[in-house]
Amino acid sequence: MNRSFRDFTMTSHGMDRRGFLKGVGASGALLFTANWNWAQSERKKYGGDAMPGGTKRDPKVFIAINPDGTVDITCARSEMGQGIRSSLALVVADEMEADWDRCRVVQAPGDEALYGNQNTDGSRSMRHWYMPMRYCGAAARLMLEQAAADRWGTQLIEVRASKHSVIFPQARQKFDFGELASRVDEMELAPGAAIRLKRPSEFRYIGKDQTLSCDADDIVSGTATYGADIQKVGMVYAVVARPPVFGSKMESCDDSEALKVDGVLKVMPIEGTMAPSNFKPIGGVAVVAENTWAAIKGREALKIKWSGSPNDHYDSQSYRAAIEDAATKPGKAIRSEGDFDEAFASASKTHAATYYLPHIAHAPMEPPVATALLKTNFLEVWAPTQAPEAARTHAAERVGLPLEKTRVNVTLLGGGFGRKSKADFVNEAVEIAKAFPGRAARVQWTREDDIRHDYFHTVSAEHLEASLDRRGKPTGWLHRSVAPTIVSIFSEDPKTQAEFESNMGHNNIPFAVPNVRIENPEAAAHTRIGWFRSVSNIPRAFAVQCFISELAEKARKDPLKFYLELLGEDRKIDPGDIGDGWNHGENPEKYPVDTGRLRKVLETAAKEAGWGKRLPKRRGMGLAVHYSFVTYVAAVLEVEVEEGGNLVVHKATMAVDCGPQINPDRIRSQMEGSCVMGIGLATTGEVSFADGTAQQSNFHDYTVPRISSAPKSISVHLVDPGRNEELGGVGEPGVPPIAPALCNAIYAATGKRIRQLPIGGQLG
Amino acid sequence: MISIHLNGRDVEVDAPADMPLLWAVRDVLGFTGTKFGCGMGLCGACTMHMDGAPIRSCVTPLSAAVGKKITTVEAVGRDEVGKAVQSAWVKVGVPQCGYCQCGQVMSAAALLARNPSPDDAEIESSMAGNICRCGTYNRIKTAIHTASSSLKGGAQ
Numbered sequence: 047m048n049r050s051f052r053d054f055t056m057t058s059h060g061m062d063r064r065g066f067l068k069g070v071g072a073s074g075a076l077l078f079t080a081n082w083n084w085a086q087s088e089r090k091k092y093g094g095d096a097m098p099g100g101t102k103r104d105p106k107v108f109i110a111i112n113p114d115g116t117v118d119i120t121c122a123r124s125e126m127g128q129g130i131r132s133s134l135a136l137v138v139a140d141e142m143e144a145d146w147d148r149c150r151v152v153q154a155p156g157d158e159a160l161y162g163n164q165n166t167d168g169s170r171s172m173r174h175w176y177m178p179m180r181y182c183g184a185a186a187r188l189m190l191e192q193a194a195a196d197r198w199g200t201q202l203i204e205v206r207a208s209k210h211s212v213i214f215p216q217a218r219q220k221f222d223f224g225e226l227a228s229r230v231d232e233m234e235l236a237p238g239a240a241i242r243l244k245r246p247s248e249f250r251y252i253g254k255d256q257t258l259s260c261d262a263d264d265i266v267s268g269t270a271t272y273g274a275d276i277q278k279v280g281m282v283y284a285v286v287a288r289p290p291v292f293g294s295k296m297e298s299c300d301d302s303e304a305l306k307v308d309g310v311l312k313v314m315p316i317e318g319t320m321a322p323s324n325f326k327p328i329g330g331v332a333v334v335a336e337n338t339w340a341a342i343k344g345r346e347a348l349k350i351k352w353s354g355s356p357n358d359h360y361d362s363q364s365y366r367a368a369i370e371d372a373a374t375k376p377g378k379a380i381r382s383e384g385d386f387d388e389a390f391a392s393a394s395k396t397h398a399a400t401y402y403l404p405h406i407a408h409a410p411m412e413p414p415v416a417t418a419l420l421k422t423n424f425l426e427v428w429a430p431t432q433a434p435e436a437a438r439t440h441a442a443e444r445v446g447l448p449l450e451k452t453r454v455n456v457t458l459l460g461g462g463f464g465r466k467s468k469a470d471f472v473n474e475a476v477e478i479a480k481a482f483p484g485r486a487a488r489v490q491w492t493r494e495d496d497i498r499h500d501y502f503h504t505v506s507a508e509h510l511e512a513s514l515d516r517r518g519k520p521t522g523w524l525h526r527s528v529a530p531t532i533v534s535i536f537s538e539d540p541k542t543q544a545e546f547e548s549n550m551g552h553n554n555i556p557f558a559v560p561n562v563r564i565e566n567p568e569a570a571a572h573t574r575i576g577w578f579r580s581v582s583n584i585p586r587a588f589a590v591q592c593f594i595s596e597l598a599e600k601a602r603k604d605p606l607k608f609y610l611e612l613l614g615e616d617r618k619i620d621p622g623d624i625g626d627g628w629n630h631g632e633n634p635e636k637y638p639v640d641t642g643r644l645r646k647v648l649e650t651a652a653k654e655a656g657w658g659k660r661l662p663k664r665r666g667m668g669l670a671v672h673y674s675f676v677t678y679v680a681a682v683l684e685v686e687v688e689e690g691g692n693l694v695v696h697k698a699t700m701a702v703d704c705g706p707q708i709n710p711d712r713i714r715s716q717m718e719g720s721c722v723m724g725i726g727l728a729t730t731g732e733v734s735f736a737d738g739t740a741q742q743s744n745f746h747d748y749t750v751p752r753i754s755s756a757p758k759s760i761s762v763h764l765v766d767p768g769r770n771e772e773l774g775g776v777g778e779p780g781v782p783p784i785a786p787a788l789c790n791a792i793y794a795a796t797g798k799r800i801r802q803l804p805i806g807g808q809l810g
Numbered sequence: 811m812i813s814i815h816l817n818g819r820d821v822e823v824d825a826p827a828d829m830p831l832l833w834a835v836r837d838v839l840g841f842t843g844t845k846f847g848c849g850m851g852l853c854g855a856c857t858m859h860m861d862g863a864p865i866r867s868c869v870t871p872l873s874a875a876v877g878k879k880i881t882t883v884e885a886v887g888r889d890e891v892g893k894a895v896q897s898a899w900v901k902v903g904v905p906q907c908g909y910c911q912c913g914q915v916m917s918a919a920a921l922l923a924r925n926p927s928p929d930d931a932e933i934e935s936s937m938a939g940n941i942c943r944c945g946t947y948n949r950i951k952t953a954i955h956t957a958s959s960s961l962k963g964g965a966q
Contacts, residue, residue, distance in 0.1 A: 127907030127944045257903035265908035266896040266915050268843020268883035275842040283837065308826060337837035338846075339829045411847050411855055411909040411943045460845070460909025461943050493848040711903055715949070719906055722945025745852040745941060754934045756947035 092633035094174030099158030099435065101174060105182040107160060109138060115210065115224025117144045122154035122161035123171040124432045126462035128777045129712035130171045132259045134179050136251040137708065141183025141244055144223065145210040146251060151260040156434025156454035166432040167467050167577065168630065169675035169775025172708055176773055184241050193229040194221050255710045261458065272460045273415040273430035278486035284478045285341040285490055286316055287348055288330035288499050291738035292573045293320055293355035299331050303347035309340030316477055322536050323574065325440055325469040328499060332478055338490050355738060360572035362404065362734035365505065369528040369569055370400055373509035377526055377567025378542050381553045381625035384561030389522030393513030397600045400509045401589040402802045405502040406731040407748055408578055412460020413496040414471035417488040418479035420445060425452045429472050430459035437469040444476045463579040468501050494743040501576025502733055504529040508589030518601025520612060522561040527552045529585065534571035541568035545628050550674060551586030551782065553625035556639045558614025564625065573735065579723065580781040583674040588803065591670035591786030595793065605669060605790065606652050616642030630676050636772050637676045643767060644671055647680040647701040650763050655682035655699035664688065668790025670783035675775030677704040681783040685791040691810035695725060695757040703765040704774035710764055717762040717780040724784020726751040729805050814875045817885035827873035832856045834872045835882060843883040843912050854940030857913035858882050864920040883912040891961060892919040898957035906944035914940050918954050927958055
């Protein structure tokens with residue numbers, strides 16, 4: 047018998063723990079016993095359980111039923127466009143038989159002791175919280191049924207919840223959820239109560255292709271609350287002049303003109319933290335005013351002398367030369383199989399290429415912003431943060447209050463992409479609030495602040511070499527990646543990649559090549575490096591997928607055919623066997639690297655795109671496929687390079703296998719957005735440094751895609767893994783294959799190889 | 811005090827004449843639907859209507875609004891076109907983070923008021939000033955066509 051979706055759900059995180067699974071009911075549905083404090087597993091923890099704070103499954107924490115029948119569902123993950131508030135809520139609503147239109151989503155403040163892990167990154171929210179949320183919803187349904195049965199004086203088995211009511215078919219009676227609210231509120235679910243999860247055939251919202259959003263109405267009418275939309279009586283507004291070079295400090299500041307600006311209240315220094323600066327401010331001078339405009343005008347009037355910095359000489363041109371040079375020389379070996387040198391020496395053909403990718407800035411549409419209010423013995427913060435608990439910890443430390451006396455309210459995020467995991471802007475708001483006790487203090491980053499002082503996506507040189515035998519089959523693979531590490535924001539001058547970075551497409555290539563050498567030569571960081579949506583997968587997928595296309599040409603084979611040969615026969619690889627002991631934090635037994643799934647997304651995208659069809663002159667198709675965040679994504683782009691070099695993306699075809707699809711519309715929307723972002727970073731994304739200073743500052747010189755540069759069409763095909771698979775990530779894995787698919791398409795259209803991003807003027 | 815006509819009402823603003831309309835409306839008057847994105851008229855997050863035409867309020871001084879009818883996203887749904895655009899946005903599932911979408915809605919409403927049946931090229935040129943970092947552009951196009959159809963249907 048084929049394993050069903052239900053089987054999947056039952057074997058997901060934690061559900062197989064000892065002592066929890068009590069048996070299979072007559073209906074075939076698995077039953078669980080109520081137990082909020084799950085026994086600690088003695089085995090190594092994975093997934094959500096391995097995260098700080100773990101997962102929580104107490105329905106009373108996440109669900110409240112109001113007397114009017116509305117249901118409040120608490121979302122403890124941050125909403126930054128991925129739709130998680132709606133997606134997690136629809137899971138709860140479905141399991142508890144609540145009517146979506148009568149549910150409201152309440153955003154949790156930062157409190158991981160209560161809510162479990164809240165750090166919204168790593169494409170983890172649905173992957174880690176699907177089962178806990180189902181469990182909460184099912185427990186709430188059981189409580190509603192029990193409450194109704196008690197009121198009718200009948201047995202639980204005689205009643206059932208359906209569409210926001212509990213019905214008693216025999217008596218032809220029903221109670222609306224609202225009528226049961228007070229009873230449920232007083233109830234404790236008895237230990238040993240049997241909680242039944244729904245069968246997939248009973249789902250109303252989970253896996254259904256519909257657009258359900260708890261926020262869309264508010265967004266389009268301007269009533270949704272983002273970080274900058276917090277308003278408090280007596281609030282002060284600040285902007286900060288930050289040192290142009292990371293590591294520089296304010297030596298002196300003449301604020302006399304600034305203080306003359308109408309509305310300016312105070313000019314104050316913000317202390318900076320040198321590298322590793324973690325999430326602490328980089329320092330500078332804050333201008334605090336009665337409104338944002340006065341603060342901006344006041345800042346313009348400051349005369350600041352900045353100190354020298356160890357990073358004064360950071361220059362992107364010379365840095366590029368240095369890392370490209372390092373990429374040609376041996377470095378720290380991080381994976382080695384067979385004998386690459388021998389394979390290379392005895393090859394029929396060899397090929398080598400070096401790729402370069404610059405820093406990029408996140409540039410969320412909402413620049414960083416936060417508001418803090420320090421009262422006697424209590425600090426309250428409002429912030430668009432991906433990491434509310436980290437923000438809370440930083441904020442509490444900064445004022446010397448215990449966590450219980452510090453509240454971080456999470457607003458909607460106007461984009462995050464990894465930028466808003468870092469609490470530096472929250473720390474700044476708290477610092478200003480300390481100077482204005484009793485008054486809310488907001489720090490607003492301008493776009494220039496955002497682009498010049500980002501935690502930049504790393505810069506990298508990726509060098510690849512390969513050997514082919516007589517039949518054009520790859521026999522040897524060498525990949526050196528040289529890039530400053532994200533760890534440089536946390537520890538003193540590290541020069542090599544962390545495990546999680548190496549395992550984003552560098553180490554863990556699942557190809558059928560016998561001789562493999564993966565190396566990581568050293569690189570130092572001279573600015574703040576941070577994770578950007580899909581992180582190190584961006585340079586690795588770009589280099590590897592472009593290189594494969596180059597190799598296919600060398601082997602005189604169609605790229606698709608060559609790729610399928612490179613993948614080899616379908617097999618499930620233990621990530622540890624290909625140097626990946628991390629595996630995005632997931633259990634390698636449940637999440638092997640499955641080359642069959644890679645093959646299937648690739649074949650699906652190729653088929654749907656019409657791979658191999660004849661195209662008009664100056665048009666071409668390119669493909670790429672990448673595994674990241676335990677999800678498989680392939681992309682085929684069809685482009686035209688017009689006379690003069692103008693690039694038009696006519697069609698993007700994506701195929702994604704992220705395991706079971708909980709909210710298909712939001713999976714598609716994430717892929718669409720990833721496609722546009724991928725095209726942006728490939729075509730124009732670059733922040734460069736000269737004299738230690740970022741050279742770009744706003745959307746005129748840091749250009750991101752506009753509507754005219756988006757593909758004329760994007761089609762996203764959701765590939766059903768067709769068997770018992772675990773949930774994969776969605777927010778990030780769509781990005782990595784786009785840039786290489788685009789550049790491979792450009793090659794097919796023009797014969798021009800792109801080995802350096804951004805493409806910029808290379809097509810002219 | 812500067813007097814402007816905002817969302818159908820005359821309001822007094824206690825702000826200097828050179829303050830951009832964006833900050834006057836957000837910080838002084840407290841209407842936060844209009845967003846700050848770039849401060850240079852490059853991204854369109856701050857789009858309002860001035861006598862029905864889209865403007866970038868981050869580079870429009872308060873003084874330039876005197877004597878004009880200013881409409882923000884909070885009020886654009888009061889007319890048929892704005893309402894159709896907002897409905898289409900929800901139906902098509904356009905918003906991701908949503909921060910730019912107030913500006914997108916304002917630009918789309920101004921486009922449809924002027925041209926009830928824009929083709930893709932006209933949509934691209936009219937919406938070119940509005941950046942969406944989440945990349946919702948394809949759905950924006952779909953939603954504008956949806957709104958256009960619903961408006962024509964409503965007129966029959």
